[in-house]
Amino acid sequence: MTGYFIQAFIYLVAAVIAVPLAKRFGLGSVLGYLVAGVVIGPVLGLVGQETTTIQHFAEFGVVMMLFLVGMELDPKGLWAMRVRLLGLGGLQVVLTAAAGAAIAWWLGLVWQTALAVGLIFALSSTAIVLQTLSEKGLSKTEGGRSAFSVLLFQDIAVIPMLALIPLLALPELMGAPGDDHGHAGLSLVAHLPAWAHALVVVAAIGGVIVGGYYLGPLLFRYVIGSGLREVFTASALMLVIGIAALMSLVNLSPALGAFLAGIVLANSEFKHEIEANIEPFKGLLLGLFFITVGAGINFDVLAAEWITVLGLGLAVIVVKAAILLALALLFKVRGSNGWLFTLSLAQAGEFGFVLLTYSVQNSVIPVALSQVLSLVVALSMFLTPLLFIAYDRLVLPRYQTAKNDPREADTIEEQAPVIVAGVGRFGQIICRLLRANNIPIVALDHEIEQIENLRNIRIKSYFGDASRSDLLETAGIEYARLLVVAIDDRERAVGIVKHVKQFYPNVWVLARAFDRGHGYQLREAGADDVISETYHSALELGGHALTAMGVHPMRSKQMTWAFVQNEDAHADELFEAWKEIDEGISFSPRYGELFMKLEEALNSAMHQEWQPPQQEEVPVWTAPAQNREQSGAPTRNA
Known part of the structure; x- marks a missing residue:
């Protein structure tokens, strides 16, 4: 038991230290987890063979991710963006997968393995790209929206990819290290004829859809009746785990079942509560999965094949960028937006690790090759921040001038004060x-x-x-x-x-x-x-919060005015203290001392004596606690 505690502590410490540092340097949380795994694995040797076992457990984070992706798919929203989603996203996945498979086949791989390699490198990093676009304020640009469409299609495309990979299994790899077919466990279709197998699969998928639509709401209404939040969390986990188990019993991808269940529950009244309960487990398990990927990187392979890894990593970026640039021109995503679209998606992604692990387990990719490909995926992701730097330093300056901008600035015909x-x-x-x-x-x-x-x-x-x-x-x-x-x-x-x-x-x-x-x-x-x-809107809402808790409306107004006056009285002093803070430090002892002084003055102002207004001066008002049984809300009478 002590050993498990120590191992868990090592993984958590690595994540807590590495991920915030990675985000601070603009590398993204996924790279932070990968670096954490590299440090505690190959570098320091703090974790060892147990990482493979832990990885199987952590892969359930992928199942949860696709369950949440399914819940976010709004049919109306998808229809509105169908051109970019199906056209731009579909062409990107198909063309990149085809190009990757052709290059892998040209390099001597059998067509099944080459196709799996093409699928792996067709995907980009959803976590890194969306986070970086959001941090840089580029999500609403044409290039950012186009990138989001492609990433969404890629997330959806993972489902058929996971279903396809077992069909590519190579007999010569059966029973090799990393193959899990010998440990398949229970199966409802192992000895059935093909027609019965198909019927069981259809019945399982139909059961997930019908059960999720009709039985899911009944389950959550029953659980809510208990009034215990932890039971609701347990039921949400039970639903996802049960669907994953059912899919495994019929030899389908657990992620497929979770994705379908997510779509079925997308319009449920319990959607947001389910998401709030599943999200922490998904994030933790996905982080653990990426740590195990980093810990499993073989530095001996890197030392021996570094030229191959570097060459393939750069080739992935160049080939994907060429295809993306052509698609940007085809769909008229031009200028700086076209380059943003191209450079942001030119890397491999976190789902590449998932497909890679899944391909090894299903005897499609040899273990030795998977170690090299894992390094290539990681390298392309590590280079992603450099691609965004190139966009900021090389592309934007060029397109910010009127001469080179795809649309010249309007001629301003008038002036105004x-x-x-x-x-x-x-x-x-x-x-x-x-x-x-x-x-x-x-x-x-x-x-x-x-x-x-x-x-x-x-x-x-x-x-x-x-x-x-x-x-x-x-x-x-x-x-x-x-x-x-x-x-x-x-x-x-x-x-x-x-x-x-x-x-x-x-x-x-x-x-x-x-x-x-x-x-x-x-x-x-x-x-x-x-x-x-957000200052004045927060003050307004804060005043309403005071009123909802029984404070007289006029008193809550006075409190918000006192808040503003208190802030204004200390604004200059805080500003002067802020100017003395060293670059890179967000807080200093003097600034903290002054801020606490501000809070004390604010507390004092809130508790000043106040005489309620006369009845003839303001509308009659009753505190919420006194009339809740009658109307359920505070009332104001003229």
């Missing part, structure tokens, strides 16, 4: 408020969709990057009274403020901040007024 940079969900409200008061504005945004939205409601706006000094000059920044910086990019927002306050110091600059730290950066850059995008 107010310039609004960024007209997304935040900037649009500002534009509407100014227009309602007949204040002339010039609105700029480098996303054509946002410009079209504003034009639809008859607000004059122009396509162009507000961080370009020439566009600002054309828009009349020299004569403007006010510049509103509302763009959805932290660094560019700070850059615009610095430029304007340096060359046009008389322009009053209002800036949107994402959080307190970003607000300090904007203030240091010279912004005259900074507003956090």
Whole structure:
């Protein structure tokens, strides 16, 4: 028992240390898990042969992932994106798999193994790409949306791939190390004729669909009646494990059954509760799976075959990039968006490890070859951050100039005393408020969709990057009274403020901040007024929360005003303390001391004496606790 505790502690410590570091350096959580496995396995030798056994257990995380993927598939949403999903995604998987299989066959592999290799390298890293796109604010760009469509199709395509791989089994690999056919365990179809086998499989799939649709809700309603959250968690796990076991009994992929069950439950009223209960187990088991992959990397193979691994890794990226670039041109994803689409998906992905392990277990790929291919997949994923750096440093500068941009910036035909940079969900409200008061504005945004939205409601706006000094000059920044910086990019927002306050110091600059730290950066850059995008909405909701807990509405208003006044009174002091913080450190003892001082002052302000207003001054109001039995909600009477 002690040994199990020690091994579990080693795996958890490795994950806790490596994953946050990997995310901080922009490498993504998957690479963090892989590095953690490499360190505790081949480098330090803290784990050994038990990693193979643990990997079989951790593979259940993949089953849970596909269950959750199925639950996220909205038929209406899929139909709306059918062209990119089926066209772009389908062609990418088919062409890349075909190219990979052709190269593997040319290198001397039998066609079954070559096809499996092609399927493995047709997939990209969903975890790394989506996380990086989100962190860089590129998810809503045309390139980001196209990449998401392809990744979604790849996740769905894993299901038929898992079903196909056992059909490619090679007799000469049966019984070889890594083959699990000798340990297949129970099976309902092992000795049945082909027609009976087919009937049992159809019945099992039908049972999953019908049972999930009709019996699933009944099960969860019954469990909810117990009032115990842990029983609901147990029932969700029981459902996924039971479906996986049923699929294994009929020699189908457990992931296939979990995926189908997820689709069936996608519109269930218990969807979000099921997701919330399954997600932690999925994340932990997937992380454990990637750690075991890293721990299983054979450094002797790497030392002996490093030229082969490096060459194949670069070949994977080049071939996939060529196919992706051609598809980007075919589907008119051009300019910087085309390069973003190409470079973001040019690596192999985490599901490659899953298919690789599954192929070895089903006698499709030899163990020796799988060790080399595992290193190639890992190498291509390790190089992914470099591809995004190349996009930032080489591609974007080229396409940010009017000469090379696929769409040139609009010619600004008029000037106005107010310039609004960024007209997304935040900037649009500002534009509407100014227009309602007949204040002339010039609105700029480098996303054509946002410009079209504003034009639809008859607000004059122009396509162009507000961080370009020439566009600002054309828009009349020299004569403007006010510049509103509302763009959805932290660094560019700070850059615009610095430029304007340096060359046009008389322009009053209002800036949107994402959080307190970003607000300090904007203030240091010279912004005259900074507003956090969530500050006032959070205050409003906080006031409603106080009211819901029985605080008089007028008192809750006074409390929110006291909160604002307290923040304003300490804003300068906190800002000065923030400026003294060393680069790379988000907190300092002095800043923490001042922040605690702010909290103490806030607590004091909240408990000041307050005289309730007279009845004739405000509407009569009854606290929620007093009338809950009557109406279930607080009421206000005139």
